Amino acid sequence: MTAPLLEVEHLTMRFGGLTAVDDLSFVAHDRRITAIIGPNGAGKTTVFNCLTGFYRPTVGQLTFHGHHGPVLLERLDGYLIPRQGIARTFQNIRLFAQMSVLENLVVAQHNELMRASGYTVYGLLGLRRYREAEAEAVDRARHWLDRVGLLSRADWEAGNLPYGDQRRLEIARAMCTRPRLLCLDEPAAGLNPRETAELGELLLGIREQEKIGILLIEHDMSMVMGISDHVIVIDYGRKIADGPPAAVRNDPNVIKAYLGETEEEELPEEVKADLEARGEGGG
Amino acid sequence: MYYFLQQLINGLTLGAMYGLIAIGYSMVYGIIGMINFAHGEIYMIGAFISIISFLLLGVLGITWVPLALLLVLILAMIFTATYGWAVERLAYRPLRGSFRLAPLISAIGMSIFLQNYVQILQGANVKPLPPQVTGGYVLGTDGGFTVQISNIQIIIMLLTVVLMVIFSTIIAKTPLGRAQRACEQDLGMAALCGVNVDRTISLTFVMGAALAAVAGLMATLYYGVIDFFIGFLAGIKAFTAAVLGGIGSIPGAMLGGLLLGLVEAFWSGYFTTEYKDVAAFGILVIVLIFLPTGLLGKPEIEKV
Known part of the structure; x- marks a missing residue:
């Protein structure tokens, strides 16, 4: 138990x-x-x-x-x-339809990235500390895309995915929030x-x-x-x-x-x- | 030909200022779907803070123009951004989740309030600023007509380009920009990704106000006179620019601003100065009839 x-x-x-x-x-x-x-x-x-x-x-x-x-x-x-x-998905899918599949999963890691980017300053300057954190976020996103079988569609606009893929992407995004x-x-x-x-x-x-x-x-x-x-x-x-x-x-x-x-x-x-x-x- | 070139230069300068203000309208509309009618007043406050900063720096003895300009730019952006933040915090956030028109009415109220606030504090007189940046380059002469680009025009255009680069980087590459784009599409879902929605909206107002402050500084330097009422017309024109470019789209706002500036300059140059506002607002009417989503705007997709 x-x-x-x-x-x-x-x-x-x-x-x-x-x-x-x-x-x-x-x-x-x-x-x-x-x-x-x-x-x-x-x-x-x-x-x-x-x-x-x-x-x-x-x-x-x-x-x-x-x-x-x-x-x-x-x-x-x-x-x-x-x-x-706590992460959640919706009955009527709520993806960020105008973002790429990969970016949907990077947004889900907002907090870690926000901290790593020194609340935008480092991110704007493109410092290494932020670039590394971003690469890590992308790795995690790719890992989950692979798990749900969407790796080959990482650059698609999320709203253009077929219905079943959108459902799986929503689960992947939820998982990216750890x-x-x-x-x-x-x-x-x-x-x-x-x-x-x-x-x-x-x-x-x-x-x-x-x-x-x-x-x-x-x-x-x-x-x-x-x-x-x-x-x-x-x-x-x-x-x-x-x-x-x-x-x-x-x-x-x-x-x-x-x-x-x-x-x-x-x-x-x-x-x-x-x-x-x-x-x-x-x- | 030379006359055309001169109007082109003037139009681009004017357009850069409209564009910088228009971005504030467009971003706020994109993220919370309201027209911030007090945004023109924020630009006017930016102009006043610039003029006050110049005078203070003069008192402190900082008169070397490049340094003074840089300091004024920073001061104007910081203080105007604070106004932008406060307006959102006091007048719009308490009304979020209320009926759709409530923040709009509040915005109009805020606009009137800010106008009167500056009028009472600073007086209704026109405030002059002696030219800080003088000189320019003569590009050519043709039968007595001289084409020239003044230093201030160069500064305005360069500064606009630099700001646009910084701004696009923030929107495209940083977590803040990503959060803003996420909020634009779905506030609730953005919160579920851990995005602090209230703070993101505040920062959107702050960024819009900072850009409007730069436009205010530019107007102060370019025209040399300001008063408490300049925000009204500039605000409505910038709003027109935002609609022309496609409200909600940031490149659209800049493009709309430039086009509007060019139209005004050419209209004044080839027809008559008196009806330049009619030309500008005529465009608004035509765009709303034939191209309601603007040049770069996306058609609104109803959420199911």
């Missing part, structure tokens, strides 16, 4: 009258892939947004055991969170089965070789069940199951959340009328 890396306690996030995440507690560990699953709109991405400083939680404590000891994430400004060792916890928001969305399998291999490789924790939001159940060490299921912002994949798969609450109640829900009159008007084929 490894020490906990991230402890989420009683996380609640409200937007006006809507409670997106409701009293959610869970733990993620080093060298483990922790999956968060749940139906659309269950609040999974909201959890990520709370972890990475995009939202301030309404209630709750997020303890992260980062590079410099334990910190409370909800008290940090957004840009300090990656410095503690995280201890990698948060992936639906990394397999839009990938074909072969690409999904390769992604699974990549994530297992990252877990083994980098010895970091991975927090994974994913809808592709074959991938979740195949690579996760631990699965957390949430529905309407609440945790409904928590355990190893095999146990979660057979949990009655989970089946109910995914397949719906056995009793059919009563539809409002206008929806019924609309469905009838469209004929049988209501998807």
Whole structure:
């Protein structure tokens, strides 16, 4: 059993009258892939947004055991969170589309470079100290491009890459920030089965070789069940199951959340009328 | 031909100044998507700080012109940059995340405030500065018309080139420039790469203000008179230049500035001086109608 890396306690996030995440507690560990699953709109991405400083939680404590000891994430400004060792990707890819593939990965090493460049002065003068740091950053970037199979496209503009490559580049960029916890928001969305399998291999490789924790939001159940060490299921912002994949798969609450109640829900009159008007084929 | 050459020299000098101011508009627009209408006032403050610095150096007995120029340049850049920083900190940052028009309205307010601030502190009179840099080179004479380039024009053009080189290096090669370009594309994602977004935005204002200060110094030396109202017209013209070049693009801002300067010079030279502003703003109208993204601007891609 490894020490906990991230402890989420009683996380609640409200937007006006809507409670997106409701009293959610869970733990993620080093060298483990922790999956968060749940139906659309269950609040999974909201959890990520709370972890990475995009939202301030309404209630709750997020303890992260980062590079410099334990910190409370909800008290940090957004840009300090990656410095503690959290990296993240997005469901809708957010690359720096107009920069080159390589430069995307160099930006991710901003802090080291900023320090090495003496906050721009040495970098402007082109001193050796900065040039060496930059070469090192480029080496690291190339290493990760190689890992995700994009080395030959290092000079492409990131926005011109095919979709699957963009997904992998986003993971490479996240890894270049030297995280201890990698948060992936639906990394397999839009990938074909072969690409999904390769992604699974990549994530297992990252877990083994980098010895970091991975927090994974994913809808592709074959991938979740195949690579996760631990699965957390949430529905309407609440945790409904928590355990190893095999146990979660057979949990009655989970089946109910995914397949719906056995009793059919009563539809409002206008929806019924609309469905009838469209004929049988209501998807 | 000689007449043309003379207008070309005048136009490039004027254009260099417009370009330096336009860069401030363009950078700020690129990074936070707002038009900093107080930027013209920052240029005016740069001119005032230059004139005050010259007088102070004169009192201290530093009258050797190259040294005095260098010191004034440094002082003007530092103090004007501080103004740029303070304007962002006080008037724009508290409104970030507010509705889109809020910082724009705040910018107009800041512009009026700065004008009045200088008017009250320095008085409404025109402030003269005796010529510091005199002389020049005669390039040719043709039937009584002499083409000449003055030393001050040479200094303006050289200084602009040097600043552009330094500036492009910062943007292209240093982590700060990389962070600025990252922020331009996605503020949230830049923060997730560890970029201190607030500081990067502050530094963008500081850099824009420093360049505007240089333009202010140039105007002080070139025209010899300044007043508290010069920022308005120069600001709007530089904004026109930024739009012409493609707002958000830094080479575009410089190019737009040079083109606008040339148009004004040729218009004054061949038609009439009275309508040169009409020509300049006529260009703004034409560009907005036929080329809304400007010469070097990229079409805005809606983020999904």
